[in-house]
Amino acid sequence: MEKPNLLYIESMSRGDDAFTQKILDVVKKEFPQELEIYKNNYKEGNYITASENVHKIKHKISLLGLEKSYEVATCYENNLKENITDFHDDFEEIMQMISDYLLTF
16 A cells, blocks of 8 residues: 655645645644544535545545545545545545554644
């Protein structure tokens, strides 16, 4: 399985460590909040709204260089729009991996 990294963020920052840190700080702040909102909507069976939450989270997935995980999230987002929960377990694994990674900073 791929692992989160800062390569994309660092390429955007072009060596500006303060910019890299600012983006990382935003991800660290927003990701847990967005994940909690998603989990609540999923738990309540609000799959359309959960798909919108997944869409927001996908931006964090992309920033962390997780290309394959982004594809899984896209499939999951589209399925949720149809009230199909396929890819839920895969998405949860990705969320855990990101959560664990963000704790290292």
